[in-house]
Amino acid sequence: MNDLIFLALCFLLDFVVEALFSSDPAMVGFIAVPSCAFFGMLLLVRGKNWVNGIYWAFLVGCCSDFFAMNRSLDLALLFILSALIMRGWEKHLSSSLFEQMILLLSTLFIKEALLYLCWLAGGSFQMSLMTWLLHRCIPTILLNLVLVVVVLEIMDWKQEADARKERNKRREESLFWKKFK
Amino acid sequence: MKLNRIQRILLGCIGAVLAFSLILNMVSGNSPLVSVSHEGYGFFSMLKYSLIDYPIRSLTEGFSILGRMWALEEENEILRQQIEGVASMQARIEEQQRQIQELKEMSDLRSVISDYQTIPATVMTRSAETWNGMLTIDAGSAEGVAENYAVISTQGLIGKVTSVSEHQSVVRLLTVSDHSNKVSVKIQISDGVTANGILESYDFDEQAFIVKLLDSNNTVTESMKVTTSGMGGFFPSGLFIGTVSRVEELSNAIGMDVYVQPAADFSDLDYVYVVKRLGDDYE
Numbered sequence: 001m002n003d004l005i006f007l008a009l010c011f012l013l014d015f016v017v018e019a020l021f022s023s024d025p026a027m028v029g030f031i032a033v034p035s036c037a038f039f040g041m042l043l044l045v046r047g048k049n050w051v052n053g054i055y056w057a058f059l060v061g062c063c064s065d066f067f068a069m070n071r072s073l074d075l076a077l078l079f080i081l082s083a084l085i086m087r088g089w090e091k092h093l094s095s096s097l098f099e100q101m102i103l104l105l106s107t108l109f110i111k112e113a114l115l116y117l118c119w120l121a122g123g124s125f126q127m128s129l130m131t132w133l134l135h136r137c138i139p140t141i142l143l144n145l146v147l148v149v150v151v152l153e154i155m156d157w158k159q160e161a162d163a164r165k166e167r168n169k170r171r172e173e174s175l176f177w178k179k180f181k
Numbered sequence: 182m183k184l185n186r187i188q189r190i191l192l193g194c195i196g197a198v199l200a201f202s203l204i205l206n207m208v209s210g211n212s213p214l215v216s217v218s219h220e221g222y223g224f225f226s227m228l229k230y231s232l233i234d235y236p237i238r239s240l241t242e243g244f245s246i247l248g249r250m251w252a253l254e255e256e257n258e259i260l261r262q263q264i265e266g267v268a269s270m271q272a273r274i275e276e277q278q279r280q281i282q283e284l285k286e287m288s289d290l291r292s293v294i295s296d297y298q299t300i301p302a303t304v305m306t307r308s309a310e311t312w313n314g315m316l317t318i319d320a321g322s323a324e325g326v327a328e329n330y331a332v333i334s335t336q337g338l339i340g341k342v343t344s345v346s347e348h349q350s351v352v353r354l355l356t357v358s359d360h361s362n363k364v365s366v367k368i369q370i371s372d373g374v375t376a377n378g379i380l381e382s383y384d385f386d387e388q389a390f391i392v393k394l395l396d397s398n399n400t401v402t403e404s405m406k407v408t409t410s411g412m413g414g415f416f417p418s419g420l421f422i423g424t425v426s427r428v429e430e431l432s433n434a435i436g437m438d439v440y441v442q443p444a445a446d447f448s449d450l451d452y453v454y455v456v457k458r459l460g461d462d463y464e
Contacts, residue, residue, distance in 0.1 A: 015229060019237040024448035051188050058195050068308040069222060069315040069351060073202040080199075125358060127385035135385075
């Protein structure tokens with residue numbers, strides 16, 4: 001339940017940031033895409049085994065496709081790939097704030113790069129690498145530099161809530177056994 | 182880690198769904214998920230608009246109005262001068278409409294390809310993921326909107342309606358290059374002389390539409406106006422698209438690419454109009 005609440009908060013944060021900064025489909029200016037739901041998915045996947053991680057990545061990806069009015073499950077596939085890539089890297093990093101930020105932002109860069117390759121392969125877009133970097137990739141990374149800290153803070157609250165729930169459960173179990181002493 | 186039977190089945194289902202969706206996207210571009218998702222998306226977009234987008238937009242508009250207060254007097258002066266010219270422009274338009282009506286009656290025409298009416302709408306949601314170029318507006322079949330109607334802003338053409346529900350519609354922007362997203366256009370070379378072409382795609386590096394000319398004998402130069410020609414059967418003629426910014430001869434010398442600077446500002450789409458072409462052979 002706490003996992004679902006955490007993801008809902010991440011999606012809500014995305015919606016609020018999207019409403020504050022309107023996107024420019026013509027890319028005359030810069031586009032920065034908030035990715036709190038993506039970070040939330042990666043943080044959840046970190047604490048689970050790889051099979052459950054795939055289920056969560058697929059679920060969050062499908063929700064992102066739905067909210068983006070996407071006709072196919074591109075984001076679902078990208079989220080699964082990103083989760084698998086992140087699981088390969090996370091073994092080499094600890095849980096400090098800085099390293100978590102590096103891990104999440106690097107995975108975001110990989111996801112954006114895969115998305116760009118999908119655009120090119122699909123033939124729907126004529127966009128050079130420099131245009132993509134300057135107008136989309138770098139602004140997205142810069143915006144999410146701030147948002148990733150917020151998501152990590154929300155994750156800390158979630159972990160504290162999980163730990164408190166676990167302690168209460170243990171206390172209730174020990175009280176139950178005391179009746180039979 | 183050994184997988185049990187249910188895990189294997191679930192992973193297989195996920196793989197099958199993703200593969201099916203990818204294949205359908207490559208083959209036809211229309212997934213069966215579209216009709217399923219649009220039903221739920223209508224309710225979600227209403228909820229998101231009323232709880233998140235509308236309050237935030239009202240707040241930011243309030244702040245921007247406060248910031249513009251100092252420039253109000255200058256803006257008012259410019260608007261006052263523009264309004265003074267409106268009355269004579271309106272009289273000219275009414276006279277031209279009267280003449281068109283007379284010509285139609287003389288030629289026994291029920292409509293011409295430039296006849297249309299507009300349905301105003303507000304943009305409710307627009308995805309930050311821009312590659313699909315979709316936005317949702319608050320006008321649907323109840324307001325007279327149907328699929329393939331053109332959508333314009335106050336500045337120019339922006340896209341077309343791709344799906345309609347009772348009180349909402351989804352609009353596909355022209356910035357997405359798709360075989361179903363081409364528009365027949367005409368370039369105003371001089372009075373009475375136009376060159377026909379097809380608007381095929383949007384180039385993000387040039388930040389302009391690419392128009393392929395159907396006849397390369399015409400001399401197209403910069404600053405010429407580009408409008409819809411009405412020949413495609415869906416859009417009425419005369420909808421402003423933009424101005425020519427650059428012309429490039431193709432290496433095979435049998436055609437040319439015309440780059441058209443969009444008139445519409447795609448970053449500022451809060452209020453739009455759905456264009457319903459009038460005419461008995463449109464449906």
